[in-house]
Amino acid sequence: MSVHMPHLRMRMPSWVAPATAVCFVIGGLLALQFTTQRKAGLLPARYGRADMLAQILAASQSQTEKQEEEIKQLRAQLNELREASTQREELFALLNRQVTEDQIALGLAEVRGPGVIITIDDSELARQVGENKEPFLLHDYDLWPVVNELRAAGAEAISINGQRVVGATAIRCAGPVLKINDAPVASPFIIKAIGDPQTLSSALNIPGGVIEQFRASKFPVKLETQKEITIEAVGVSPKFNYAKPVPPEK
Numbered sequence: 001m002s003v004h005m006p007h008l009r010m011r012m013p014s015w016v017a018p019a020t021a022v023c024f025v026i027g028g029l030l031a032l033q034f035t036t037q038r039k040a041g042l043l044p045a046r047y048g049r050a051d052m053l054a055q056i057l058a059a060s061q062s063q064t065e066k067q068e069e070e071i072k073q074l075r076a077q078l079n080e081l082r083e084a085s086t087q088r089e090e091l092f093a094l095l096n097r098q099v100t101e102d103q104i105a106l107g108l109a110e111v112r113g114p115g116v117i118i119t120i121d122d123s124e125l126a127r128q129v130g131e132n133k134e135p136f137l138l139h140d141y142d143l144w145p146v147v148n149e150l151r152a153a154g155a156e157a158i159s160i161n162g163q164r165v166v167g168a169t170a171i172r173c174a175g176p177v178l179k180i181n182d183a184p185v186a187s188p189f190i191i192k193a194i195g196d197p198q199t200l201s202s203a204l205n206i207p208g209g210v211i212e213q214f215r216a217s218k219f220p221v222k223l224e225t226q227k228e229i230t231i232e233a234v235g236v237s238p239k240f241n242y243a244k245p246v247p248p249e250k
Helices: 016-040 045-106 140-152 197-204 210-216
Strands: 111-120 157-160 163-165 171-174 177-180 183-185 189-194 221-231
Touching: 111 140, 111 157, 111 197, 140 157, 140 171, 140 189, 140 197, 140 210, 157 221, 189 221, 197 221, 210 221
Parallel strands: none
Antiparallel strands: 111 189, 111 221, 157 163, 157 189, 171 177, 177 183
16 A cells, blocks of 8 residues: 655745845945945055055155155265366366476465585685785676576576575675675685586586686685575565566467
């Protein structure tokens, strides 16, 4: 005997459908709120950290590039200043060298170097004659040939009894003494000259030269070569009241 069993159908509870609909609505609202807060920057830091770090990195790179450009410009300016400074130093060195050479030429600077020393005294015959001793005493015209011979031999500085002999120097007799640069000097006369010692010595000792002439007239002469001689600067600087420099042509 067969028993007929009724067909059992699984029926969904009546609350499932409304609950599902509510979940979808809540999910949509949450998604909308998340999007709104993200755009407004209201999310917690952990949600926007990657974006924030990226922005910081980009700003740092931009600042670094700007600083590198500024450093490049500063280095270029520094190089320009160094070049200008070097040019100024070279110009100053050139001007200083020129001024020094001019001071030496004018006798305004004390100088030192190798050279010769000539000592000349009045003639020995001056003690043997009577009142007329003039021919046996040294005069200005006796000293000029020595100075001229030294200059011709390349002497770069000359002095007589401590008085520097330059272009404007006057050597003249003034009674019993000589005046050099208006300073009175008397015999014996010590003449110093800076230059090549061998050349200066040879020029003074040539046959018939100044030293031979002094000795022939019994004027005591002593010539020494020195490795180093010091010659004083001129006592009074020359003054130019009428001579004016000519400006260079444009």
